[in-house]
Amino acid sequence: MPELPEVEVIRRQIYKIVKNRTIKKIEIMDSRVIKGITPAEFKKQLVGKKITELSRRAKYLIFNLSSGKILLVHLGMAGTLIIGDKGQKYNKYALGFEGGKVIYYCDSRMFGKTRILDNLEMLQNIGPEPLGGGLGREGFFNMLRKHKVKIKILLLNQAFLAGLGNIYACEALYYAGIHPKRKSDKITRRESDKLLEGIKKILSQSVKQGGSSVDRYVNASGEKGRMQNHLKVYGREGLPCERCGGKVKKINLGQRGTYYCPRCQK
DNA sequence: CGGGCACCCTGGTGGC
DNA sequence: TGCCACCAGGGTGCCC
Numbered sequence: 001m002p003e004l005p006e007v008e009v010i011r012r013q014i015y016k017i018v019k020n021r022t023i024k025k026i027e028i029m030d031s032r033v034i035k036g037i038t039p040a041e042f043k044k045q046l047v048g049k050k051i052t053e054l055s056r057r058a059k060y061l062i063f064n065l066s067s068g069k070i071l072l073v074h075l076g077m078a079g080t081l082i083i084g085d086k087g088q089k090y091n092k093y094a095l096g097f098e099g100g101k102v103i104y105y106c107d108s109r110m111f112g113k114t115r116i117l118d119n120l121e122m123l124q125n126i127g128p129e130p131l132g133g134g135l136g137r138e139g140f141f142n143m144l145r146k147h148k149v150k151i152k153i154l155l156l157n158q159a160f161l162a163g164l165g166n167i168y169a170c171e172a173l174y175y176a177g178i179h180p181k182r183k184s185d186k187i188t189r190r191e192s193d194k195l196l197e198g199i200k201k202i203l204s205q206s207v208k209q210g211g212s213s214v215d216r217y218v219n220a221s222g223e224k225g226r227m228q229n230h231l232k233v234y235g236r237e238g239l240p241c242e243r244c245g246g247k248v249k250k251i252n253l254g255q256r257g258t259y260y261c262p263r264c265q266k
Numbered sequence: 267c268g269g270g271c272a273c274c275c276t277g278g279t280g281g282c
Numbered sequence: 283t284g285c286c287a288c289c290a291g292g293g294t295g296c297c298c
Contacts, residue, residue, distance in 0.1 A: 003291060032275090059292075077292050078276080090276090109276050111292060149268065158293080165291050215278090215290065234291090255271075257289080272296085279289080 002075045004059060004130070004163030005206035005227065006217055010081050011056045013220035017083060017101050018051045018063065025096035033079075033092045033105065035113045045069060045116045046095070058126045058162035069116055076111030083220045108216075127161045130199050141192040144184045151187060152180035153254050155199075164199065167212055167234045170259045172198040174233045179265045180251075180258050205230065233259040 002010070023046045031039040050066040061081075063071035073081070082088055082104045090108040097103075105114065115122075127143075128135045143161075147154055154160050155169040164172070173180050175198030178191055187195070206212060211225035214235055218224055228235075232242060236259060237250040246263030 006291075074292080076275095077290070107276095109274095109290085109292095111275070113293090147267085153269090156292090167291055212291075217291070254269090256292095269298085270296105271298105273294085274292105277290090279287105281287090282285090 002059060002080070002211070002217060003165030003168055004056075005168070005203055005209075006211035006219070006225065007059050007061060007075060007163075008056055008207050009211045009225070010075075010220045011054060011061055014081055014083060014103055015054055017097065017103065018054055018095075020050060020052065021097045021099070021101075022050045022066075023047055023095055024098050025094075027094040027096065028092075029094075030092045030110075033107055033110055033112050033114050035115050037116055042093075042116065046071065057120075057123050057129070058158050059165070060123060062120070069118060070120065072115045072117050072120075072122070073105070074113045076107065076109065076113065078109035078216070079105065079107035079112030080218060081220050082106050082218070082222055085222055103220075125159050127157075127159055129162050130164070130196075131203055135196070137193045137196055140196045141187075141189050144187050144192055147184045149184050150180065150253060151178060151182045151184050151195075152258055154184045156254065156256070161199075163203070166256050166258075167214065167231065168199070168202055168206065170234045171202050171231060174198075174260060174265060175202060177264055177266065179262075180253055180260050233261060235259065 026043040026046050028039045034042050051063050052066055053064040055062045061073040084102050088106045090106045091104045092107055093105050095103045152169055155164050176195040206227040209227040212227040213224035214228050233248050236248045239248050241248055241261040244264045246261050248259055249262050251258050
C-alpha cells in the first residue's frame with residue numbers, strides 16, 4: 001500500500017516517539033512478518049536498545065539501534081505503524097518504549113517484512129531519492145535513456161528510482177502527458193523534465209496531504225490521508241479527465257492496474 | 267538487458 | 283443470503 005509519501009508521513013509521526021528512546025518491551029502476536037530471525041532473538045536484539053535515528057530510504061524505514069544494528073521495516077502492501085492502538089485487528093508486533101508509549105506494526109496482508117541487520121547492504125541497489133535534491137533534470141534524462149522499457153514499468157522499479165509506487169507513477173505520467181507504454185529511451189528531454197517535475201511535485205504534495213487513502217491506508221495516528229481527493233487518474237476509470245474531458249482508461253501493465261487519459265497522454 | 271509470469275498472503279467487493 | 287472470482291498502494295525469483 002504505502003509508497004514514499006505514506007512511509008514518510010509515518011516516519012515523521014513516530015519520529016519524536018522513538019528518537020533517543022529505549023525499547024523496554026517487545027510483544028509479538030504474529031511472527032510471520034519478522035524475517036530471518038527467531039522471535040526470541042528479535043526480542044533480544046531490541047529490548048534495552050536505544051533508537052538513535054529513524055530515517056527513510058525508498059519505502060523502507062530504517063531504525064538505527066544503539067547496538068550498531070539496524071531495525072529495517074518495509075510495510076509491503078498493507079502495513080502501517082500505529083501509535084498506541086491496541087484495538088487494531090491486524091497487529092503483528094509491538095514496540096514498547098520507556099515512558100509507556102507503544103508502537104504497533106499492523107498488516108492485514110503480511111507482505112511487509114521486518115528485519116534486524118548488521119548494515120544497509122540490502123539497500124545498496126536502490127535508485128536515487130526523488131525528493132533528495134540530488135536528482136537533476138540532466139541526470140534524470142540520462143537515466144531514462146539507459147533503459148528501453150515501458151516508462152510506467154521503469155518508474156515502479158526501485159533500482160531505477162526510489163519510492164514511486166502504482167498510484168504516483170500513474171499520476172506523474174499524467175502530469176507530464178506521457179503514455180504509460182512509451183519506451184523510456186524515446187522520451188524527449190522536454191518530456192523528461194516535465195516528468196521529473198511531476199514526480200517531485202506530486203510526491204511533495206502527497207506528503208503535505210498526509211498520503212493517499214485509496215483503500216484502507218491510515219497513518220500512525222490511525223487517520224486517513226487526503227491525497228486521494230487530489231488524484232487525477234488513479235482509480236478514476238471511466239471518469240472524465242479534468243484537463244481534456246476525455247475518459248480515463250484502465251489497462252494492465254506488468255500485472256498492475258494502470259490509469260491514464262488516452263487523449264492527453266501520448 | 268527486457269518481457270512475462272507465478273508467487274508470497276489476506277480481505278473486501280461486486281456479480282450472479 | 284451465499285459463493286466465488288477478481289482485485290488490491292509491493293517485491294522477488296525464475297524462465298525465455
